[in-house]
Amino acid sequence: MRVLAAMSGGVDSAVAAALAVDAGHDVTGVHLALSPDRQALRSGARGCCSVEDAHDARRVADELGIPFYVWDLAERFTEDVVDDFVAEYAAGRTPNPCLRCNERIKFSAVLDRARALGFDAVVTGHHARLADGELRRSVDAAKDQSYVLGVLTAEQLSAAAFPLGGMTKDRVREIAAERGFGVAAKPDSHDICFIPDGDTRGFLARRLGSRRGPVVDAATGATVGEHEGTYGFTVGQRRGLGVTAGDSRPRYVLGIEPVSRTVTIGTADLAGVCCVVTAAPTWTGTAPALPFRAEVQLRAHGTPVPCEVTGDDAGGLRILLDEDQRGVAAGQSAVLYAPDPLRGDLVLGQAAVRSATATRG
Amino acid sequence: MTYSDPVYLDHAATTPMLPEVLAAMTGQLGRVGNASSLHASGRAARRAAEQARERLAEALGARPSEVLFTGGGTESDNLAVKGLFWARRAADSRRRRIVVSPAEHHAVLDSVEWLAKHEGAEVTWLPVEPSGRVTPAALAEALGDGSDVAVASVMWANNEIGAVSDVAALAAVAHDVGVPFHTDAVQAVGQVLVDFGASGVDALTMTGHKLGGPMGAGVLLLRRDAECTPLLHGGGQERDVRSGTLDVAAIVGLAVAAAAAVDGRVERAAELARLRDRLVAGVVAQVPDAQLNGPALDDVVRSGPGRLPGNAHLSFPGAEGDALLMLLDAKGIECSTGSACSAGVARPSHVLLAVGADPERARSSLRFSLGHTSTDADVDALLAVIAPVVERARRAGTGRR
Numbered sequence: 031m032r033v034l035a036a037m038s039g040g041v042d043s044a045v046a047a048a049l050a051v052d053a054g055h056d057v058t059g060v061h062l063a064l065s066p067d068r069q070a071l072r073s074g075a076r077g078c079c080s081v082e083d084a085h086d087a088r089r090v091a092d093e094l095g096i097p098f099y100v101w102d103l104a105e106r107f108t109e110d111v112v113d114d115f116v117a118e119y120a121a122g123r124t125p126n127p128c129l130r131c132n133e134r135i136k137f138s139a140v141l142d143r144a145r146a147l148g149f150d151a152v153v154t155g156h157h158a159r160l161a162d163g164e165l166r167r168s169v170d171a172a173k174d175q176s177y178v179l180g181v182l183t184a185e186q187l188s189a190a191a192f193p194l195g196g197m198t199k200d201r202v203r204e205i206a207a208e209r210g211f212g213v214a215a216k217p218d219s220h221d222i223c224f225i226p227d228g229d230t231r232g233f234l235a236r237r238l239g240s241r242r243g244p245v246v247d248a249a250t251g252a253t254v255g256e257h258e259g260t261y262g263f264t265v266g267q268r269r270g271l272g273v274t275a276g277d278s279r280p281r282y283v284l285g286i287e288p289v290s291r292t293v294t295i296g297t298a299d300l301a302g303v304c305c306v307v308t309a310a311p312t313w314t315g316t317a318p319a320l321p322f323r324a325e326v327q328l329r330a331h332g333t334p335v336p337c338e339v340t341g342d343d344a345g346g347l348r349i350l351l352d353e354d355q356r357g358v359a360a361g362q363s364a365v366l367y368a369p370d371p372l373r374g375d376l377v378l379g380q381a382a383v384r385s386a387t388a389t390r391g
Numbered sequence: 392m393t394y395s396d397p398v399y400l401d402h403a404a405t406t407p408m409l410p411e412v413l414a415a416m417t418g419q420l421g422r423v424g425n426a427s428s429l430h431a432s433g434r435a436a437r438r439a440a441e442q443a444r445e446r447l448a449e450a451l452g453a454r455p456s457e458v459l460f461t462g463g464g465t466e467s468d469n470l471a472v473k474g475l476f477w478a479r480r481a482a483d484s485r486r487r488r489i490v491v492s493p494a495e496h497h498a499v500l501d502s503v504e505w506l507a508k509h510e511g512a513e514v515t516w517l518p519v520e521p522s523g524r525v526t527p528a529a530l531a532e533a534l535g536d537g538s539d540v541a542v543a544s545v546m547w548a549n550n551e552i553g554a555v556s557d558v559a560a561l562a563a564v565a566h567d568v569g570v571p572f573h574t575d576a577v578q579a580v581g582q583v584l585v586d587f588g589a590s591g592v593d594a595l596t597m598t599g600h601k602l603g604g605p606m607g608a609g610v611l612l613l614r615r616d617a618e619c620t621p622l623l624h625g626g627g628q629e630r631d632v633r634s635g636t637l638d639v640a641a642i643v644g645l646a647v648a649a650a651a652a653v654d655g656r657v658e659r660a661a662e663l664a665r666l667r668d669r670l671v672a673g674v675v676a677q678v679p680d681a682q683l684n685g686p687a688l689d690d691v692v693r694s695g696p697g698r699l700p701g702n703a704h705l706s707f708p709g710a711e712g713d714a715l716l717m718l719l720d721a722k723g724i725e726c727s728t729g730s731a732c733s734a735g736v737a738r739p740s741h742v743l744l745a746v747g748a749d750p751e752r753a754r755s756s757l758r759f760s761l762g763h764t765s766t767d768a769d770v771d772a773l774l775a776v777i778a779p780v781v782e783r784a785r786r787a788g789t790g791r792r
Contacts, residue, residue: 058717058721063736097717097720097721099713099716099717100736100737101713102713102736102737143714143787143788146783146786146787146788147714147717147718147783147784147787148718148783
């Protein structure tokens with residue numbers, strides 16, 4: 031097969047490319063330049079796609095003896111991921127930009143271009159298993175990235191390969207060290223690549239400016255404080271609310287209403303939800319017949335919760351959680367899994383959360 | 392990879408070293424001696440370096456004392472632009488203006504922009520003809536009475552689209568108003584007639600590795616009466632304008648390469664032009680909407696070629712230069728999109744934008760450059776694959792909305 035290896039400059043994609051070469055494929059490495067104003071050097075363990083990261087990727091490609099190019103996707107990334115991220119927050123929702131990037135950049139813009147240029151598949155260093163069109167969790171539960179891949183369709187998955195899903199991250203680093211890759215001990219990237227300092231609230235404040243509004247206590251309806259913008263909050267958030275309640279019980283963000291810019295907070299007993307309503311789902315294979323039992327994961331690194339999935343009149347899903355959950359924010363993806371301890375939980379599909387309520391009505 | 396010998400059509404980036412250069416350099420590399428030392432080993436090194444200087448001066452119509460060895464074209468451009476600017480401004484603080492073409496190599500452009508940002512320089516950008524050429528009339532108008540101009544710089548031949556300017560006429564215009572004139576002749580030497588003395592320019596940049604010499608060795612030809620403030624301070628080895636221990640082996644190689652390039656220029660230029668014309672005609676026959684950038688193939692300036700004989704620069708509407716390059720590379724054919732930043736991200740060529748091309752056209756371009764090892768078989772190899780490559784790249788689109 032002619033495969034395109036997306037190489038971020040990190041250890042995972044380096045080893046993924048190496049394994050693709052070992053498997054006998056005709057591999058070409060591509061580094062995606064996603065930021066319009068790239069930094070020369072990485073700052074700490076955060077962020078990616080600095081010039082230094084491109085250099086790291088190129089070093090590995092040169093050692094593997096494969097062609098290597100940099101593709102400039104900054105314009106697409108800005109529109110489809112960064113602007114989307116800002117717009118979602120402005121609308122009171124909590125997006126996952128990694129998932130959006132997989133959906134619209136890596137397995138859309140890049141995959142389309144790769145196919146047009148004669149490649150059969152795109153290889154990435156994601157930690158997830160993919161075989162026979164079935165997407166499953168990585169054997170390394172702590173590094174599993176199936177959540178951010180849950181948005182991919184069968185069609186997208188048919189041209190994807192994730193060689194690392196069957197091994198632990200430690201093993202990935204071992205392989206890199208055995209091969210003498212300089213990135214073997216490179217720190218994992220964390221957080222959001224286009225916010226290298228990790229200050230999401232500051233990033234959004236620069237983009238959206240000050241948008242003051244009230245903080246309202248759900249129990250009393252009283253305004254208990256003021257905030258600089260609803261984008262500084264996410265449902266379920268406990269810290270940094272900037273209000274002191276009358277009692278010592280912790281308060282959580284229960285809801286965000288972007289038009290009136292109201293952030294509603296309340297005590298833990300009000301923060302749990304059990305019914306999640308979503309937008310139209312996407313499926314990794316054939317759509318399962320409704321209703322069905324599954325596990326749902328509501329955010330990256332969240333704990334999966336057993337649930338019952340039914341449809342609603344608007345083409346979305348209604349997901350009834352067996353146990354109440356806190357911090358289910360609109361905009362997040364509800365990724366559905368069929369538990370399979372033996373072969374890895376199977377990703378069925380996902381749907382964006384529209385709303386979540388505490389009643390099972 | 393399935394191919395063993397790539398088809399190399401990127402001689403403007405760098406060209407294979409000549410066997411006689413390799414021999415001359417290896418002869419030197421095993422010897423000890425700092426050309427500044429006073430003992431016998433030093434004298435031997437000095438002798439080799441000075442012979443090279445004389446040989447190079449003769450090849451380029453300069454006096455040996457006008458040859459300053461540098462670390463390459465980029466250093467020579469930096470030294471000329473910054474050094475002439477500083478010296479001229481020091482002599483008269485009103486001289487803060489730099490008159491320069493926007494189609495220059497980045498070594499000139501970025502030096503100028505640095506001076507504007509840090510040294511209070513004002514930049515007057517010269518208008519560039521659609522061919523890529525700067526006319527004497529345009530330079531004269533930009534210079535005005537010249538009293539506030541520190542330096543003017545226009546390249547002898549453009550590295551991307553091959554446009555040759557009438558440098559002697561430009562230098563004369565600058566001198567009419569008392570302004571020193573620098574030219575980057577990195578691509579011109581060995582392809583067109585470059586005679587430093589006859590051209591009248593004050594400073595000329597050239598480099599070895601475009602001629603079959605080593606990388607990291609270049610020259611700034613600087614007239615004896617030109618005041619130039621140093622960039623590198625130290626031992627003052629090169630006329631007190633450039634410091635650093637002379638790299639004798641590289642200098643010897645550079646001189647051998649320059650002499651060979653100049654001696655064989657007429658025959659080689661004719662052969663390169665023949666191959667280049669075949670290449671362009673063959674590509675256009677298969678991809679009829681391909682567009683040639685730069686001067687016409689038979690263009691003439693000052694009774695010599697108006698376009699570098701080894702240069703073909705073509706746009707393929709609807710295809711991305713990046714994609715074309717990758718597909719050709721996969722078939723063992725090596726060329727260039729002309730302009731890449733340090734991270735390897737393709738940008739629309741500033742040269743094409745300067746000559747009035749729209750960004751789409753600029754992004755859809757490839758440069759094929761021929762050199763001393765080029766053959767008909769190289770052209771045949773390109774012509775055997777160009778049509779399907781362009782078709783596939785067009786299917787991949789431009790990646791933009």
